[in-house]
Amino acid sequence: CSAKPGTLTEGKVRLRSSLDIDGQESRKVLFYAYVNASFETGFENPIDEAIRSHQPFDLAGCRKLDEIPYDFIRKRLSILASVEGRSLIITKGAFANVLGVCTKAETPGGEVADIEAVRDELEKRFETLSREGYRVLGVAFREAAPDTRITRDSETEMTLLGLLVLFDPVKLGIVETLAQLRNIGVSLKLVTGDNRLAAAHVGQAVGLSG
Numbered sequence: 001c002s003a004k005p006g007t008l009t010e011g012k013v014r015l016r017s018s019l020d021i022d023g024q025e026s027r028k029v030l031f032y033a034y035v036n037a038s039f040e041t042g043f044e045n046p047i048d049e050a051i052r053s054h055q056p057f058d059l060a061g062c063r064k065l066d067e068i069p070y071d072f073i074r075k076r077l078s079i080l081a082s083v084e085g086r087s088l089i090i091t092k093g094a095f096a097n098v099l100g101v102c103t104k105a106e107t108p109g110g111e112v113a114d115i116e117a118v119r120d121e122l123e124k125r126f127e128t129l130s131r132e133g134y135r136v137l138g139v140a141f142r143e144a145a146p147d148t149r150i151t152r153d154s155e156t157e158m159t160l161l162g163l164l165v166l167f168d169p170v171k172l173g174i175v176e177t178l179a180q181l182r183n184i185g186v187s188l189k190l191v192t193g194d195n196r197l198a199a200a201h202v203g204q205a206v207g208l209s210g
Contacts, residue, residue, distance in 0.1 A: 004192045004199075005046070008206050009168040013046040015054040016134065020108045020162045021118055023125055029162035031057055033139050036090045039079045042069035047137070050166060061085075066150045076101070080150045087146035091139070091155055092164065095126050098138030102160040115160060122160070129165055130197035133205065137164040175207050 005011040018030035034057045037048035065087065066080035076093030083090075091098060099122065104112045129136050140158040144150065178188060190208060192199045 001189045001191050004190060004194070004202060005168055008171060008174055008190065008202065010171050011046075011168065013050040013135075013166050013168050015050045016165045016167050018139075018162060018164055019125075021105045021113075021122060021160060022108055024108060026108070026162050029139050029164070030055060032088075032090050032141060032161055033092055033137075033164055035059065035062055035081055035083060036077060036079045036092050036139075039064040039067065039081060040069070040077055041067060042077065045070075047135075047166065051164070065146070066148075068150055068152055068155070074152065074155070076155060078150060078155055080144055080148070080154075082146065087144050087148075088141050089144050089150055089154055089158070090141045091158060092137050095136045095138045095163065098140050098158075099123075099160060101155045102138075102140050102158045104158075105160040106162075112159060122163075125163070127197060129163075130195055131200075133167065133198055133202055135166045135168075135194060135198060137166070138162075139164060170202065170205050178207050 002008060018026055018033060020026040020029060033051050037051040038059060040048055061084045063082040064079060065082060068078040070077040070093065074093070075097040076091050078089055078091040080087065080089050102115050105115050105118050107113055126136050139161045141161055142158045144154070181188060188208060190199060190203050
C-alpha cells in the first residue's frame with residue numbers, strides 16, 4: 001500500500017486556478033483564499049502553502065479576528081477577519097463540505113443567486129475537474145458582527161464565492177518503477193484522502209488498474 005504525495009507524486013501541491021461559479025478565473029476568489037490561508041494557525045499544510053506562494057497579496061487592510069481550525073470531520077477552515085472595513089467569515093475546504101453550508105452563491109457580477117439554482121452546474125464542474133485529477137476546494141463567506149466570536153455553528157447560511165483547483169504532478173519515473181514491481185510479482189494499492197474520481201485519475205496516470 002502506498003500513499004500518494006511524495007511517493008507516486010512529487011508531493012508539492014500547486015494551485016492551477018481560482019474560479020468563480022461560472023468557471024472563470026477570479027482574483028476575488030484567490031484573494032479570499034489567500035486571506036484564509038495567511039491567517040490560519042492550525043497546522044502547516046501544503047494546500048495553504050500553495051495558496052500563499054501562488055500570488056502574494058498586500059494584507060495591510062486586513063486583520064484576523066478569530067479562527068475555527070480545520071478538522072477531518074468538517075473538512076473546512078474558517079477565519080473571521082476584518083477585510084477593508086468589512087467583518088467577514090471566510091471558509092475554504094472540501095468542495096462538498098463547503099457547498100453544504102451555503103445557501104447562496106455570488107455571481108461574477110457581484111449579484112447573489114440561490115445555491116439551488118447553480119448547484120447542478122457546480123457539481124458537474126467539480127466532477128469534471130476531479131476526473132482530470134485535480135483537487136477542488138470551495139471558498140465561501142458571509143458577513144459577521146465585528147465583535148463576535150465564531151464557532152463551528154457559525155459556518156451556516158454562507159455564500160459560495162468559487163473554487164480552488166489544485167494539483168500534485170506525478171513523480172518522474174514512477175510508471176517505470178511500478179512496472180518493475182509488477183514484473184517481480186508485487187501489486188500496489190493506492191491509499192489517499194482524495195475523492196474517488198481524482199484518485200482514479202492518478203491511478204490510471206501511474207499505471208494502476210482497478
